[in-house]
Amino acid sequence: MPRGRIQISVTQDKILTEDALSRVADMEQGAQLLFTGVVREWNLGRRVTAVAYDAFEPLAMQVLKEICEEAQAKWGDSLHFCVQHRTGKLKVGEVSVVIAVGSKHRDEAYQASRYVIEELKERVPIWKKEYYEGGETGWLKGHALCAHRSDHISGGHVHSHVSTGI
Numbered sequence: 001m002p003r004g005r006i007q008i009s010v011t012q013d014k015i016l017t018e019d020a021l022s023r024v025a026d027m028e029q030g031a032q033l034l035f036t037g038v039v040r041e042w043n044l045g046r047r048v049t050a051v052a053y054d055a056f057e058p059l060a061m062q063v064l065k066e067i068c069e070e071a072q073a074k075w076g077d078s079l080h081f082c083v084q085h086r087t088g089k090l091k092v093g094e095v096s097v098v099i100a101v102g103s104k105h106r107d108e109a110y111q112a113s114r115y116v117i118e119e120l121k122e123r124v125p126i127w128k129k130e131y132y133e134g135g136e137t138g139w140l141k142g143h144a145l146c147a148h149r150s151d152h153i154s155g156g157h158v159h160s161h162v163s164t165g166i
Contacts, residue, residue, distance in 0.1 A: 004079040006068045012088040015095045023082035024102030033109040037097040047133040052089040056125040067119045075108035
């Protein structure tokens, strides 16, 4: 049985969903699943104008690969993955993350995709700063590398955050 492919990128480039799907296509796979996370306009009752993502890229790519390998171990080593995460400042409506999964059947594609996004949110060193209407900003709770700092200063005010984003 052929081993699945894993393709990971952390990039400032715009994510093309069609490209992600084409990277998991295979004549032996009967299912292709695409998850996209987009910058939303409202979070915790505040209007968001943009989100900036920052990452420790080498570690982020390593951890994403490990997460996909774990999913292959759980739901089949023939699973194909394409995971892309944006960095930089994104406008509302822009795609920030895409997870494409190719599998023999739909059930393992759904389970693997859900596993990847949930683990990504918990383990991958990617941080998120929201820009709000009125000019204020706020860092959202993210990866443990930044857990030592639960408060931040923005526009002369100290804010605490508990949201995990997507």
